Amino acid sequence: MNKKLYALTAIFNSPDDIIHAAEKVSGEGYENFDVNTPYPIHGMDPAMKLKPSRLGYFTIVIGLFFMSLMAYFMYWVQTIDYGQVIGGKPMFALPSYVPILFEITILTGAVLTVKIMIGFFFKFPNNAHPIHDSEYAKITSSDGFGILIESDDPKFNEEEINSMFKDLGSKKIGKIYFDESEITHKNNPFDFKFIIGLFVIAGITSLSVYLHMNKLLYIAPFNWMEVQDRGDVFEESDFASFADLGMTMRMPVEGTVPRGFIPYQFGKYEKDAAGKALVNPYTADSTNLELGKRKFLTHCSHCHGDNGHGDSRLKGIYPPGPDLRMDLYKGYNDGVLYHIITKGGAIMPAHESQITRKERWAIVNYIRVLQNTESATQETSSEDDDDMWGDDDESGDDEDMWGDEEESGDDEDMWGDE
Amino acid sequence: MSTDFSKDPILVEGNKTFKEIDDAIVAPLDRMPDIRFFIALGVTLTLLAIGAYALYVSLISGTGEWGNNNPVGWAWPIVNFVFWVGIGHAGTLISAILFLFRQRWRNGIARFAEAMTIFAVITAMIFPIIHTGRPWMAVVYLLPYPNQHNLWVNFTSPLLWDVFAVSTYFTVSFVFWYVGLIPDFAVLRDRATTKVKKVIYSIFSLGWRFSNRHWKHYEMVYLILAGLATPLVLSVHTIVSFDFAVSIIPGWHTTIFPPYFVAGAIFSGFAMVQNALIVIRKVFDMKELIPMKTLETMNKIIMLTGLMVGYAYSMEFFIAWYSGSQPESFTFLNRAMGPYWWAYWIMFSCNVFIPQLFWSKKIRSSIIPMFIIAMFVNVGMWFERFVITVTSLSRDYLPSSWAYFKPTMIDFGLLLGSFGLFFTLVLLFVRFLPAISIPEIKAVSEGSQPSHHGGH
Numbered sequence: 001m002n003k004k005l006y007a008l009t010a011i012f013n014s015p016d017d018i019i020h021a022a023e024k025v026s027g028e029g030y031e032n033f034d035v036n037t038p039y040p041i042h043g044m045d046p047a048m049k050l051k052p053s054r055l056g057y058f059t060i061v062i063g064l065f066f067m068s069l070m071a072y073f074m075y076w077v078q079t080i081d082y083g084q085v086i087g088g089k090p091m092f093a094l095p096s097y098v099p100i101l102f103e104i105t106i107l108t109g110a111v112l113t114v115k116i117m118i119g120f121f122f123k124f125p126n127n128a129h130p131i132h133d134s135e136y137a138k139i140t141s142s143d144g145f146g147i148l149i150e151s152d153d154p155k156f157n158e159e160e161i162n163s164m165f166k167d168l169g170s171k172k173i174g175k176i177y178f179d180e181s182e183i184t185h186k187n188n189p190f191d192f193k194f195i196i197g198l199f200v201i202a203g204i205t206s207l208s209v210y211l212h213m214n215k216l217l218y219i220a221p222f223n224w225m226e227v228q229d230r231g232d233v234f235e236e237s238d239f240a241s242f243a244d245l246g247m248t249m250r251m252p253v254e255g256t257v258p259r260g261f262i263p264y265q266f267g268k269y270e271k272d273a274a275g276k277a278l279v280n281p282y283t284a285d286s287t288n289l290e291l292g293k294r295k296f297l298t299h300c301s302h303c304h305g306d307n308g309h310g311d312s313r314l315k316g317i318y319p320p321g322p323d324l325r326m327d328l329y330k331g332y333n334d335g336v337l338y339h340i341i342t343k344g345g346a347i348m349p350a351h352e353s354q355i356t357r358k359e360r361w362a363i364v365n366y367i368r369v370l371q372n373t374e375s376a377t378q379e380t381s382s383e384d385d386d387d388m389w390g391d392d393d394e395s396g397d398d399e400d401m402w403g404d405e406e407e408s409g410d411d412e413d414m415w416g417d418e
Numbered sequence: 419m420s421t422d423f424s425k426d427p428i429l430v431e432g433n434k435t436f437k438e439i440d441d442a443i444v445a446p447l448d449r450m451p452d453i454r455f456f457i458a459l460g461v462t463l464t465l466l467a468i469g470a471y472a473l474y475v476s477l478i479s480g481t482g483e484w485g486n487n488n489p490v491g492w493a494w495p496i497v498n499f500v501f502w503v504g505i506g507h508a509g510t511l512i513s514a515i516l517f518l519f520r521q522r523w524r525n526g527i528a529r530f531a532e533a534m535t536i537f538a539v540i541t542a543m544i545f546p547i548i549h550t551g552r553p554w555m556a557v558v559y560l561l562p563y564p565n566q567h568n569l570w571v572n573f574t575s576p577l578l579w580d581v582f583a584v585s586t587y588f589t590v591s592f593v594f595w596y597v598g599l600i601p602d603f604a605v606l607r608d609r610a611t612t613k614v615k616k617v618i619y620s621i622f623s624l625g626w627r628f629s630n631r632h633w634k635h636y637e638m639v640y641l642i643l644a645g646l647a648t649p650l651v652l653s654v655h656t657i658v659s660f661d662f663a664v665s666i667i668p669g670w671h672t673t674i675f676p677p678y679f680v681a682g683a684i685f686s687g688f689a690m691v692q693n694a695l696i697v698i699r700k701v702f703d704m705k706e707l708i709p710m711k712t713l714e715t716m717n718k719i720i721m722l723t724g725l726m727v728g729y730a731y732s733m734e735f736f737i738a739w740y741s742g743s744q745p746e747s748f749t750f751l752n753r754a755m756g757p758y759w760w761a762y763w764i765m766f767s768c769n770v771f772i773p774q775l776f777w778s779k780k781i782r783s784s785i786i787p788m789f790i791i792a793m794f795v796n797v798g799m800w801f802e803r804f805v806i807t808v809t810s811l812s813r814d815y816l817p818s819s820w821a822y823f824k825p826t827m828i829d830f831g832l833l834l835g836s837f838g839l840f841f842t843l844v845l846l847f848v849r850f851l852p853a854i855s856i857p858e859i860k861a862v863s864e865g866s867q868p869s870h871h872g873g874h
Binding site: 014015016019022034035036037038039040041042043044045048050052053055056059073074077078081082086087089093096097099100102103104106107109110111113114117118121122124125126127128129131132137138140141142143216217218219 | 435436437440557558562563565566567568569570572573574575576578579582583586589590593594597601604605608609620621624625626627628629630631632633634635636637638639642643646647649650653657660856857858860861865866867868869
């Protein structure tokens with residue numbers, strides 16, 4: 001037998017005996033020895049001359065480190081990245097952060113301490129240790145108290161140790177050998193199974209990352225105003241598609257009319273008929289124009305511009321509305337403009353439900369004013385423009401982006417046809 | 419008095435050898451469980467199926483299937499959440515706080531109580547997630563996850579504190595539990611008779627070899643984890659109470675809430691652990707490892723925390739009057755004498771009056787009475803959360819928006835399902851893992867520690 005010896009072992013019956021044995025072995029000057037007991041025995045650490053565990057220092061350093069990191073993260077989120085005032089508190093609301101800081105300290109301190117113990121202090125998982133599956137291990141995991149002296153100890157001498165174990169009154173003395181296959185085993189990085197394993201792990205990792213980020217946690221990035229991640233009323237919706245009718249709301253009973261509803265007789269594409277039939281019932285007096293201006297600024301100006309020049313505030317986010325001073329629109333009579341506000345145009349939504357009849361006519365009157373004052377400039381409002389939407393150079397660039405006059409001319413047809 | 423207090427009480431009865439302790443604890447894992455186990459499992463799986471159906475309906479049709487109305491938007495899902503989180507607290511108290519206080523009688527029940535903590539927190543976490551309405555989007559609502567919209571969670575909200583508290587609580591409890599299980603897996607590995615068992619236990623035991631050089635660090639980590647879990651368990655129910663206390667609803671906006679909630683959590687948790695232990699002890703024949711002395715001590719804690727809860731109930735009433743705040747006084751009179759008077763008095767009698775029976779030594783050391791009293795405590799503590807959540811919301815400042823809350827069958831289904839899930843997990847745990855920590859119970863059995871080292 002040329003097996004390699006790992007250690008000599010001795011098993012004792014009682015905790016008193018094993019403490020005595022450990023004191024003796026450490027007193028004799030052995031260094032590479034160990035005691036295996038089914039549960040921790042009080043007083044064993046001094047008997048083996050072991051220093052107290054230093055794991056606690058890791059816990060405090062890790063806990064405080066991650067606490068500071070979390071404090072900075074919350075500060076960054078709520079102050080730098082996306083500052084918001086919530087509940088009248090300052091953006092950096094330290095007292096409100098305390099609960100989370102506390103929890104993070106505990107979480108990281110506990111989890112990482114255990115990881116460090118298992119990974120660095122114990123070098124676990126390790127199922128290839130020579131004592132596994134030995135008779136000695138089976139006894140010490142249940143009801144025996146064992147001590148072993150490793151063969152690489154500088155003072156190792158089989159006969160001396162055997163006689164010492166006998167003197168100590170051990171009931172069972174034995175030997176543990178290294179498992180031949182375990183110590184001669186060499187890892188081959190080009191092993192076929194190993195390579196396949198790497199590929200499988202890489203595949204699973206990338207697939208799960210892909211599924212997490214692009215499917216499970218996917219939120220559509222902001223695109224156009226009309227493309228929104230929501231369920232539209234009465235329309236089939238992704239969120240509710242598994243519900244009753246796949247709708248967010250049931251359709252009202254047929255023939256239902258909202259309170260105070262006065263039907264509008266023209267369909268979306270009956271612009272010309274509307275132009276012939278409808279007459280503006282309001283005169284453009286100052287009250288009416290005031291109303292028209294207010295409603296225009298509220299409902300129209302974000303696409304058509306404050307002065308109807310088509311200089312949309314949503315440039316780059318949403319297609320701009322056309323310049324209302326164009327001849328085409330000057331040529332429309334009041335009825336047609338009223339119809340377009342009511343029913344909408346190419347991508348302009350219908351405003352029937354948002355603006356009352358009187359207000360719509362007032363807007364028509366106000367558009368007329370804008371059209372007839374094209375050469376005049378409104379100092380105050382252009383100054384406002386500068387302040388709010390950047391300097392002239394920028395708006396010049398934007399004009400290039402969104403088309404010059406000729407392109408607007410093309411748009412004309414689109415708008416006209418609708 | 420014939421008790422000799424200079425001697426340690428006997429924590430493992432019947433003078434068992436270590437081998438016999440191993441056998442007694444591992445026995446339920448090795449043998450095919452008898453018919454009682456399958457009957458119990460059948461009952462819990464039926465409850466679980468009812469809950470699964472209720473959950474299915476809730477997801478398909480939405481939260482409108484519940485009784486929640488305006489103004490009672492929180493209702494049963496939050497009641498159940500607080501109830502189950504509270505149940506979990508006893509486990510950490512037993513495993514961590516009693517460990518720090520060197521209460522050695524806890525060794526026999528700590529593992530089981532920790533497992534109950536984990537299962538209770540799993541059960542609890544379901545409710546706030548489904549209460550968000552779109553649980554499949556919950557990751558985006560609940561975690562600070564860098565998303566395409568550059569939106570972050572609100573770190574100053576108690577609801578987010580809750581997310582951090584409960585998830586930390588679950589993780590740390592799980593780690594604590596697993597660290598405790600490593601030596602048990604090693605015992606199982608060394609006893610394993612089949613190849614499959616051997617491989618499974620080898621993986622989970624990580625190669626533990628009972629070395630004292632490892633025990634040294636292991637004990638230190640156990641101490642650290644207990645030291646971390648102790649403030650953690652107090653913080654978790656404190657933060658749960660912040661969900662209420664940080665708002666301005668009368669009856670919620672009080673500073674007594676954190677200690678009151680923590681005491682209530684331990685109270686209900688101990689009652690649940692006691693109930694479950696009595697059943698397990700009977701079904702799996704562990705009367706000697708979990709002696710009557712342990713159960714009696716638990717009953718004393720139930721009575722103590724019951725008194726604390728009773729104090730909180732009375733103090734709330736006093737402060738409502740003493741503050742001179744009209745909405746506060748109204749809310750408390752409304753609790754006791756308003757439309758939910760029955761819930762209030764169920765709560766009060768089950769939590770304050772009935773546990774007083776434990777003053778009698780005879781009652782607190784006989785199985786049937788203590789089992790029934792603990793069941794009353796569980797009912798009472800569920801009603802406590804119901805009273806707090808629903809009465810305050812249903813009648814707040816504005817009488818025109820008052821409304822009476824009525825649960826639906828789906829609400830009942832979810833509640834039953836939560837019990838089904840919890841007890842299914844408990845039964846499977848006892849069947850497949852050692853319900854008592856083998857090294858810990860050995861360490862407190864007689865003659866297990868050296869005689870000349872302080873004689874513990």
